[in-house]
Structure formats: C-alpha cells, structure tokens
Amino acid sequence: MAMTLRLSAEDERALAQLADDEGISRNEAVLRAIREAVARSGHEGRVAELSERARHRYADVLERLGR
Template sequence: MAMTLRLEAEDEKTLAELAEMDGVSKQEATRRAIREAASRRHHQAGVAEASAWARDRYAEVLERLGK
C-alpha cells in the first residue's frame, strides 16, 4: 500500500540521519522504526501483564514480606 508521509523539517532531518547511520533508505528506516515501536509496546504490555499476574498470584506472600 502506498502512503505519503508528511514530516516537519526537524523530523525529516532526524529520519535522514537515522537512515544514513543504518545504511538504508529513509523508507526502510521508517519501516524499521514502526516495527521497533510496535515491538517495544507489545513487550511492555507483556511485562505489565506478567507483573499483574505475579502481584495477584503472590499478593499474600508480598503482604507478609511487607510486614
């Protein structure tokens, strides 16, 4: 799917620098940034879910340790 991405001048400069550092096109740098951001968010959600599960599962133990 084709898409037009409009960037502020500073964002365009940052994207160009990122692409240059990675030795890829700006298009590839954009794709990588999108995938990396999505991966980070999925990971953070997984960590939050595991943390909530552990707090629930071990609530009694944590309560006793806090005393």
C-alpha cells in the same frame, strides 16, 4: 499500500540522519522504526500482564514482606 508521510523539517533531518547512519533508505528507516515500536509495545503489554499475575499469585507473600 502507498502512503504520504508529512514531516517537519526537524523530523526530516532526523530521519535522514538515521537512514544515513544505518546505511539504509529513508523508507526502510521508517519501516524499522514502526516495527520496533510495535515490538516494544507488545513486550511492555506482556510484562504488565505477567506482573499483574505475579502480584495476584504472590499477594500474601508481598503483604507479609511489606510489614
């Protein structure tokens, strides 16, 4: 699917610098940034879920440690 990406001059310079630093096209730099953001977001969600489970499972221990 084709898409137009409108960037400010500052963001355009940042994208160009990122692409140049990585030796990739601007299109590839955008795709990688999107994929990394999705992976990071998914990871944070899994960590939050596991943390909640652990807090529930060990609530009595955490309560005692807090005294």
